[in-house]
Each structure stands twice: as C-alpha cells, then as structure tokens.
Amino acid sequence: MITCFDIGGSAIKCAVATADGRIGELQRVPTPVHDFAAFTAAMGALIAAGGPSRGVAISIAGVIDPLDGRIKCANIPCIDGRTLAADLGAALGLPVWIINDADSFALAEAQAGAGRGHATVFGLILGTGVGGGLVIGGRLIGGPGGFAGEWGHGPVAASFAGTPPQAIPRFPCGCGQSGCLDTVGGARGLERLHLALHGQLLDSRQTVAAWEAGDAAAEHTIACFVDLLRGPLAMLINTLGASILPVGGGLANSAPLIARLDQAVRAAILRKTAAPIIVPGQSGAEPGLIGAAWLGQEKLETAHA
Template identity: 85%
Template sequence: MITSFDIGGTAIKSAVATADGQIGAAHRVPTPTHDFAAFAAAMQALIDAGGPTEGVAISIAGVIDPDSGRIKCANIPGIDGRTLAADLSAAFGLPVWILNDADSFALAEARAGAGRGHRNVFGLILGTGVGGGLVIDGHLVGGPGGLAGEWGHGPVAAQFAGTPPQAIPRFPCGCGQTGCLDTVGGARGLERLHGALGQPGLDSRAIIDAWQAGDAAAERTVAVFIDLLAGPLAMLVNTVGASILPVGGGLSNSAPLIARLDAAVRAAILRKTDTPIIVPGQSGAEAGLIGAAWLGLEKLGNQRG
C-alpha cells in the first residue's frame, strides 16, 4: 500500500491506495502554507493515521522541474523552491513521488476515468485558467522544466474571433507573455472576454447561466470563447494523436459548454468522427488522489522490478 496525497493551498487530503489503484476514505487537514516543518508534520500525521505504507505519492498545485527536483508553488510559500520530494523523503524515511495536479488529473482519467481503453489521452483543465497533461500508453509524458501539457501559454490567441469577427485584445499573462490562451480560456478568461465585448462584469457561472437562458450578449461571449479555444485544441489533437480529452476544472461542470467545444474541435480536426472526444472527466473530486496513487504504484512496481 501507499499513501496518496492531494495538496492545495487550502487543504491537504490523503487516502491509502491499494495495489489495484483503489483509494480508501479521504482525510483532510488545513495546509500550513508558510512553515515547511509544520507542512511536513501535517503530512506525517496523516501518514501515521493511515497505517503502514511503502511510499508517498503527491498531487500538488505546482510545477516540479524534473532535472533539479525543485518545485514552483506560489500558493504554498513554505515549499516554494524546495527539492520537495527529497526533503519529504528525508523527513518521512519513505520514497516520495510528486506530480502536478493537471498531470494527476490526466493520469486518473487515463487509468480510471473517461480515458480508459484509449491509447493517447490528453487531460484538459478548464478551471481558473487552462492546463493539461498527456498520457500515452498509460504513462505520463514529461519534458524539460516539467511543463509538458501546458497548452495555454504562448502568444497564439487569435485577435479576431466569433461570427461576425470580434476584435480581441491581447491580454498580458501571468507567465510574462502577452496573448496567451490562458488569458482567454478558463473561467477568468470567459469573464475577461465578456467585459472586452462591452458587457457588464459577471462571473463565469452567471455568463453560462445567461447563455443557457438565451441571452444574446452571453451567446456572443460563449461563441467567441469557443472560437478562440477550438482551433488550438484541434492542432493539439492532430499533433499528439489524443483520441479522448477528458475535461476537469470548474467549467467542466457545464455539460452544454463542453459539448459545444467538442463539436467545434471535431469540426476542425483531421480525423473525422461522430463520437465526442472532449467529454467531462469521470474521476470526480478525488482525481488528485487517484492520479497520485497510480503514479506511486507504478514507481513502486518499478523499484521492485
């Protein structure tokens, strides 16, 4: 057995994972965000409560450089810049494996969700912003800097979108570039587009509700949003050969929005299919725990092998 963790800026969740990838009841404690010793102690208490374990697998909202092992984690300053796996392994006396939350979602969907039976799976995150992870033949695809799957960054967002075409500002992105898809995708992107199209400030849920109720201004915003994302996603599908793109994050809760995005992407890809390829994820609220569990079990198996 291994102990699986899903860690964010608010809470640390843990569960025991068995050799078949099943996870037990989840337990949670508040995340100590500024003190590494307190952070490690909170995790140790959850490990002890779960009983004997052979290792620790962690899904976390951060980026881990595979070369240095250092993590970039803005919402937990106490671990930012640390060689987190090595530091925690020393504290626990156990092997520790870490992956970011988008990769964890992708792995959970590939192994236990909508991606089961598919060779190439791209886990698509439409949350506050956009993100993703790629799984091929059941294994996560990594890359320099730990940034594989980050399709939302790069100055490629179209400057005109919708029918008739609407001018779209090139918004500055938190990554330092201008015109990234992350600035117009996800919940904040939908809200930003609504304002740029001359509409009053609304949160993403209100925009989607208005769209579903037939509001013309919300329909225009959603049409622009879909147009901006569909082309880049079609290129992603053509490039990596993904046959399914399970969606996680807050916007995945709108089935009509995901269905509309799916239709637009399928119309733009080279492979023609009547079967949806962009679908709501199935791994639920515990995707982080499930994805981390599968990673840990794979790593443990490799060590034994």
C-alpha cells in the first residue's frame, strides 16, 4: 500500500491507496506551517495509523525545481526552500514522491475522472488563480514538479475584451510580470475585472451568482472574462491536441460558466466538434489524494520494472 497526502496551508489530508489507485478512509489534521519537526511528526503519525506503507506520495500547492528538488511553497513556511522529498524521506524512512496539486488534479482526471478514455488530457484549474497539468497516454508530462502546464503565466492577456471592446488593465502578477492570464483568469481575476469594469468589489461567487440571475453588470464581466480566456485556451488545445479539459477549482462549481467557456473555446479551435471539451472535473471530492495515489503507483512500478 501507498500512503497518500494532500497538503495545504490549513490541513494535511491522508489516506491509504491500493494498487488500483483507490483511496481508503480520509484522515485530516491541522498543518503545522511553521515547525518542520511538528510537520514531519504529524505525517509520521498518520502513516503509522494507516499500517505498513511502501512509500509516501504527496500532492501539494507549490512548484519543485527540477534541478535541485527544492520546493517553493509560500503558504507553508517550514517547508519553503527545502529539498522536501529528500528531507521527508530521511525523516520518515520511506521513499517520498511529490506532485504539484494542479498536476495531481490532471492525473486524477485522466485516470478516474472526465479524462478516462482520452489520450491527451489537460487538467485546467480555475481556482484562486489559474493552472494546469498535462497527461498523455496516462503519463504526466514534464514531471511532477509543477512548472509544466502553467498556462497562466507570461504577459499575454489581451488589452481589450468583450463586445464592444473594453480596455482591460495590465494587472501586476505575483510572478513579477504584468498582464499574465493568472491576473484575470481565476477567482481573484474575476474580482479584479468586475472592480475595474464597474467600480464594485464583489466576491467571485457573488459575481457568478449575479450573472446566473441575469444581472447586466455581471454579464458584462463574465463576457470579458470568457473573451480573455477563449483565445489562449484555443491555442492550448490546438497546440497539444487535447480532447478534454476537465476543470477544477472554485469556478468549476458553476456549470453554466464552464459551459459558456467551453462553447466560446470550441468556436475558436481548428477541430470542430459538438461534444464538450471543457467540462467540470469528475474525479471526486479528493483529486489531490487520487492523483498522488496514481503517481505513487507509477513510481513503484517503474522501480520494480
């Protein structure tokens, strides 16, 4: 069995996974964000409670440098900058494999969600910001470090959107650039857009709810939001040949929003199809644990091949 973790700034979630990628009963404890000894102790206790383990697979928000294995994880200071797999392996006495949470979602969707039966799957995250992961032939492309699939970064956001065209500010991005899709494409981006267009600060959920209820200002914001994403997503699909883009993150909870985005993107791609391509994720409530389980199983199979 493999012990799987989905680790965030507020909670460590853990479950044991079997060889077919199924996960068992969920355990949850608070994340010790400032004390690495307490962090490893919490993980060790969860591993012990689950019984004998062949390894530890972790889904976590952050990116891992492919050259030295150091993680960048702003919301858990005690692990930020560490060679986390090596440090945890030494502390826990087990092999440790780490996967970025967006990659984990993509792998979960390819193996157990909307991507089943599709050769090329791009897991699309529309959460606080935007992100993604690419799976081809059941294998995660670019490794689990989290740098591949980051379609949200790069100064390519359009300066005008909507009908008639509306000027869109070049918002500064946390990556150090301005005009990244991450600044307009997720929940915070939707809030920025609504504030810039209408001078009103609304939570993204309120904006979506107002749009679904027929509010004209919210309709204008959603139209610009979809317009800003349709071109980049169309190019992504044309480049990768992905036949399905399951969506995770908070904005995926609005089926009408995802359907509208799908319709706009399908009208802009080379391949013409009546079947939806951008769809809500279907891998279940714990895609982080499911993706980690599949990664761990793949690593074990490779080690014993």
